Amino acid sequence: MKRSLEERDVLILGGGFAGAYVARLLRGREATIVSRENFMLYTPLLPEAASGTLEPRHAVVPLRVMCPRSELLLGTIDGVDLEARTASVDGRTIRWNDLVVALGAVPRTLPIPGLREHGLSFKTLADAINLRNHVLQRLEAADAALEEQERDRHLTFVFVGAGYAGVEALAELSDLVEDALRWYPRLREARRRWVLVDAAPRILSEIPSKLGDYAARELAARGIEIHVGTTLASAAAEEVVLGDGTRIPTRTLVWTAGVTPNPLLREWGLPLDERGRVEVDDVLRVRGHEHVWALGDCARVPNTRSEQPDPPTCQHALRQARRLAKNLAGEPEPYGYRMLGQVATLGRHKGIAEVLGLRLRGFPGWWVTRTYHLYQLPLVQRKFRVVVDWTVALFFRRDIAELGQLGHPEGL
Ligand SMILES: Cc1cc2nc3c(=O)[nH]c(=O)nc-3n(C[C@H](O)[C@H](O)[C@H](O)COP(=O)(O)OP(=O)(O)OC[C@H]3O[C@@H](n4cnc5c(N)ncnc54)[C@H](O)[C@@H]3O)c2cc1C
Structure with a gap:
């Protein structure tokens, strides 16, 4: 059956941070968001969702609630025809007056032997839940292991990529393991090994060096091994090998070594830079x-x-x-923004922040980071849920139930 052409005013491809906020803030025009999920993921809270400080559902914001004036079209974008001004969403052809491309980035993988087969990614909510379950499964397997060598392997966790995502996830998950060990008496004296690897000469290279150095000292004091200036050479089910020849027996490799623009963009004839990003002018219009x-x-x-x-x-x-929301509604004006600061958590009660030139670390850094995220998180009801989770986490240890079954019912 041939489907008729559908018409939309402003078609927004992607319901992530960028797309969702354009839809939320747009006035005087009708926006339609095309997204694979019906929520926006607040990525800075993902490490806490992985470690169980936060209920994973509270790290996302439902798009219909966040953008009540917009239409939501749940589906996958298969193609865009810039000449005909149409987009194809799961076979539906939609004509637009204005198109907003906000398809984000995907994990950047390199052709390293064994990486695709054995590496875990950390970009989506499913990744966070999967990583948490994986770590808890490792504790169970270590507890059941008969040989010390095998037990050590289960308790070794390697993270490649020491940007925000890698450092925050490692710090949070190592806290989760320390908390959980209370319920694994046989493992309390066992050796736990957390390894952070990055090709850059220092961790958190995107933040001021003093804060990055503090973060490195803080992690090292917790016994976390930091290998900078080195890369991952290969991965196998029971071992990873680093570029400097170091062999690490492990069953956990988490790959957080950067992202690359959505590869879909290459297919539509959009002007792209050398990294594959869409080239826009100062009013955010595609050249x-x-x-x-x-x-x-x-x-x-x-x-x-x-x-x-x-x-x-x-x-x-x-x-x-x-x-962009203003530019779509009226006379376009150039975009300009001066960054106010940067923040990151390093596990419970520890963090780093640089706000308006002021550098904070330890508990103040952690507190400022949390306050900032609470302020940024859209919807009052979401903020409340997060505050409740955080308050509960102050008084109780993390939950150690491994919920790998979630989303995979056995059926009849
Ligand atoms: C683990 C992690 C932690 C981070 N922590 C921080 C932090 O602490 N502070 C910070 O400032 N930044 C952080 N970032 C970076 C931040 O998340 C991104 O800069 C931000 O999300 C960019 O927004 P975006 O809308 O461009 O992309 P995204 O938020 O990735 O949104 C892209 C959207 O497009 C959708 N999409 C893609 N392809 C299709 C398709 N074919 N069909 C339909 N929909 C599609 C995706 O599902 C997604 O909803 C973090 C990122 C990660 C992964």
């Missing part, structure tokens, strides 16, 4: 296409305040979305 706009991790967005392209962060995606 050469009057009614196509792009922002967020998938775009190379020039910033008139910093005079550099924006880095791929939530706070930049949000500011770009604010500008």
Whole structure:
């Protein structure tokens, strides 16, 4: 059966940070978000969702509640025809007046032997839940192991990529394991090994060096092994090998070594830079296409305040979305934003923050980081749920139930 052409005013591809905020802030026009999920993932809370400090559902915001004036079209974008001004969503052809491309980025994998087969990614809510279950399964397997060598292997966790995602996830999960060991008396004296690997000469290279150095000292004091200036050479089911020849027996390899713009963008004839990001001008319009706009991790967005392209962060995606929502509704004006600071948590009661030139670490850094995320998280009811989770976590240890069954019912 041939489907008729559907018409939409502003079609937003992607319901992540950038797309959802454009839809939420747009006034005077009708927006339609195309997204594979019916929620926006608040990625800075993902490490806490993985470690169980936060209920995973509370790290996401339902798009219908966040953007009540917009239509939500749940589906996968298969193609865009820039000439005909149409997009194909699960076989439906939709014509748009303005198109907003906000398809984000995907994990950047390298052709390292064994990486695809044995590496765990950490980008989506499913990844966070999977990682938590995997770590808890390792504790069970270590408890059941008959040989010391095998037990040590289960209790060794290797993270490759020491940016925000890798450092925060490692710090949170090592706290989870320390908490959980209370219920594994046989493992209390067992050796736990956490290894952080990065090709850059220091961890958290995106933040000021003093804070990055503090983070490295803090992690090292907890016994976390940091291998900087080295890469992953190969991975197998029971071992990883680093570029400097170090062999690490492990059953856990987490790959958080950066992201790359959504590869779908290459198929539509959009102007892309050398990294595959969509080229936009200072009003966020795609070069050469009057009614196509792009922002967020998938775009190379020039910033008139910093005079550099924006880095791929939530706070930049949000500011770009604010500008674009205005540009779509009225006379477009250039985008400019001066970053106010950077924050990161390093597990319970520890964090780092640089806000308006002030550097904080330890408990104050952790408190500022949490307060900042609470402020940024959309919807009052979401903020409340997160505060309740955090308050409960202050008084009780983390839950250690391994819920790998979730989403996989056995059926009749
Ligand atoms: C683990 C992790 C932690 C992070 N922590 C921080 C932090 O602490 N602070 C910070 O500033 N930044 C952080 N970031 C970076 C931040 O998440 C991104 O910069 C931000 O999400 C970019 O927003 P976006 O809308 O461009 O992309 P995304 O938020 O990735 O959204 C892209 C959307 O497009 C959808 N999509 C993709 N392909 C299709 C398709 N074919 N069909 C339909 N929909 C599709 C995706 O499902 C997604 O909803 C973190 C990222 C990760 C992965």
